[in-house]
Amino acid sequence: KQEVTQIPAALSVPEGENLVLNCSFTDSAIYNLQWFRQDPGKGLTSLLLIQSSQREQTSGRLNASLDKSSGRSTLYIAASQPGDSATYLCAVIETDSWGKLQFGAGTQVVVTP
Amino acid sequence: GAVVSQHPSRVICKSGTSVKIECRSLDFQATTMFWYRQFPKKSLMLMATSNEGSKATYEQGVEKDKFLINHASLTLSTLTVTSAHPEDSSFYICSARDISSGGYSPLHFGNGTRLTVT
Numbered sequence: 001k002q003e004v005t006q007i008p009a010a011l012s013v014p015e016g017e018n019l020v021l022n023c024s025f026t027d028s029a030i031y032n033l034q035w036f037r038q039d040p041g042k043g044l045t046s047l048l049l050i051q052s053s054q055r056e057q058t059s060g061r062l063n064a065s066l067d068k069s070s071g072r073s074t075l076y077i078a079a080s081q082p083g084d085s086a087t088y089l090c091a092v093i094e095t096d097s098w099g100k101l102q103f104g105a106g107t108q109v110v111v112t113p
Numbered sequence: 114g115a116v117v118s119q120h121p122s123r124v125i126c127k128s129g130t131s132v133k134i135e136c137r138s139l140d141f142q143a144t145t146m147f148w149y150r151q152f153p154k155k156s157l158m159l160m161a162t163s164n165e166g167s168k169a170t171y172e173q174g175v176e177k178d179k180f181l182i183n184h185a186s187l188t189l190s191t192l193t194v195t196s197a198h199p200e201d202s203s204f205y206i207c208s209a210r211d212i213s214s215g216g217y218s219p220l221h222f223g224n225g226t227r228l229t230v231t
Contacts, residue, residue: 009154046220
């Protein structure tokens with residue numbers, strides 16, 4: 001059974017520092033991996049989607065890497081801002097599950113001014 | 114961009130009553146929608162896959178008679194929590210995928226419903 005783990009569970013950094021969020025998964029037979037942002041009491045906003053054949057995706061200050069063989073993905077957020085404070089979730093879609101995401105528990109990020 | 118509307122955003126009900134949550138895709142069609150449940154500081158847990166025009170597929174451990182799912186059209190799925198109990202209090206989120214997208218495209222999520230059962 002696929003298990004998705006995110007470390008650390010919480011992270012606090014001063015504004016301007018780079019953020020590094022880790023996600024690991026136990027079964028490498030994934031179709032793709034998706035990173036989300038969740039603000040308190042809100043739904044999910046998709047940040048980046050990495051296909052299993054890709055090694056990374058970039059969007060603005062965000063960069064996500066994927067190492068499928070080792071079961072790891074990392075989300076980098078450059079030059080963090082207080083507005084980046086949120087919980088970040090990673091989720092994998094397994095090859096034969098078409099749309100069913102397995103989520104990690106998330107990393108709660110606080111960026112202090 | 115694709116928008117999924119979930120309603121209501123918050124609901125408080127008494128034990129024993131039923132609550133219906135709606136999930137609508139506003140500008141795209143979705144043959145399949147997914148319902149998730151989230152406990153505080155825990156990961157989202159898939160409850161069921163809602164299929165347009167057919168029965169929902171429930172994940173192991175989810176009571177289908179308690180969590181009734183109806184997907185009557187390509188833009189609407191509903192989750193009804195029947196005979197709610199305090200332990201059903203949680204954050205429920207739906208998601209949908211645009212069927213017109215080729216290959217795989219990101220799922221779009223609603224803003225969630227905070228259910229509190231007193």
